[in-house]
Amino acid sequence: MIKKVKVEIDRNSGFCFGVVNAIKKAETELDGRETLYCLGDIVHNSLEVERLRKLGLRTITLGELGELRNRKVLLRAHGEPPSTYQLAQKNNIRIIDATCPVVLRLQQKIHNCYRRNSPKGQIIIYGKEGHAEVNGLVGQTEGTAIVVESLADLSKVDFSRDISFFSQTTNSLAGFKVMVEAIRKQLEQGVTFSWYDTICRQVSNRIPGIKLFAVTHDVVYFVAGSKSSNGRILYDCCRNANPRSFFISHPDEVGDLLPEDAIRIGVCGATSTPKWLMEQVAGRIKEIYQIKEKAELDKSLSTVCCIIFDRAVSDYHLDDDVNYELPNPWEEESLEHRLYRKHWIDAIQWHLEDLIRDPQIRPEEALKVKRRIDRLNQDRTNMVEQIDDYFMKQYGSTVPLPGAGINTETPAWAVDRLSILTLKVYHMNLESMRHDASEEHKFACLTKLSVLLEQKNDLCYALDHLMIDIREGRKYMKTYKQMKMYNDPALNPVLRGKNG
8 A cells, every 4th residue: 555655855964065065176176187086085975985986086095195196186174184285295296175164263273272382281172083084183283182082081181281172073062061061070270271162063053953853754764874973973863853763874775664654754864965865765765655746846945946046046147247138948927937037136136236336336327227226126026026926826725724823924035035145155155266366265255155055054944844834724825015115106205206
């Protein structure tokens, strides 16, 4: 008997910014003309490593790096100690540095702390001994930092000397706090204890989300590589929230784990888990349950928006001309047509805002641009309301459940924010790779890009769950009109005076 089973992939799971950045750099460099080497696995996921190997990425060890000359080597997101850079320089190796900005900032903090407090103080790092990131952190102290993984490891610490305490970026925030309190209790009188919360929020912020995802599904498949430290932390959180959570690394592992009474099945993963792998796992589950769906029905609203917006921003930058508009590739009455048109308006307005800030712009030209921005603002509002009208036709007849709530914004205004965020991500990414910019500028832009991507993920998650609530009657589908008075000659007293 075929059951009506729903399979959902966690929107917030998958590669963190640091891994995305490293893989993007690898793919850019893999042009087929020259072998690209990577020091260690680029990500703790064997299937993604294999995918990149087929494109020409060769993984090497530190010993093999010492044998290379005049080659190109990528340093992954985990970061490396200073000795690696020195070896590369000695062997005339061109480094493609994909160190995560969060890790790089932590390395700098530890290095500065070591220079400031050595030899009096101790630097303690809460992390996994031998982990690539931890090796890079210890290298900032010329190998003198003490690594602790558990309370038992605190026996290595001299509590009569000053202590500076840091954490590996992917560690548990709760575990870090436990270690801080344990150190406090053992300090001898007069000892200075400084601790720094250096845990990446892109990782730690996933814990509440993954717990919520786990409890809202009958069964959860957590997908990650066996080497992933972050995967083990997140999986433990997942399993604590829902005991029927299974750790798998390959779609073929699903077969024997499907409970018969499961209706809502969730698929999630670590910061080292590629989206395509989670999609394959979801596909395998659908095969087993013989779920047949049209591809379009399988896409959430945020997924559709991201596909359309990415297409529109790419199309716009083919010419990068505020006076040119490509034909809309979708049918006029479709949601896709409205989304594409919406984003095109935003793209033009974005670039007009750049133009009007030119210090050399003539006043009369600036006025023309300002008037055009005003018109586009109204076009943008009209398009948002058209998108909400589309949703109203879809869900306006849904009978609200008792106690149904009202959201603070309509679906289309959330879509509007997602469109703007897409532009911010696109342009911040360009800034982070500018050849004529300083390393400081590019680093700052990478840090901002990380924040923007997190905001985009959160917005997508919120938008999709709003649509679920509307479809299932937990929220009302209502539209709200902006009624901008300054554009209306009957309501703007300045325009009204001139017209009559």
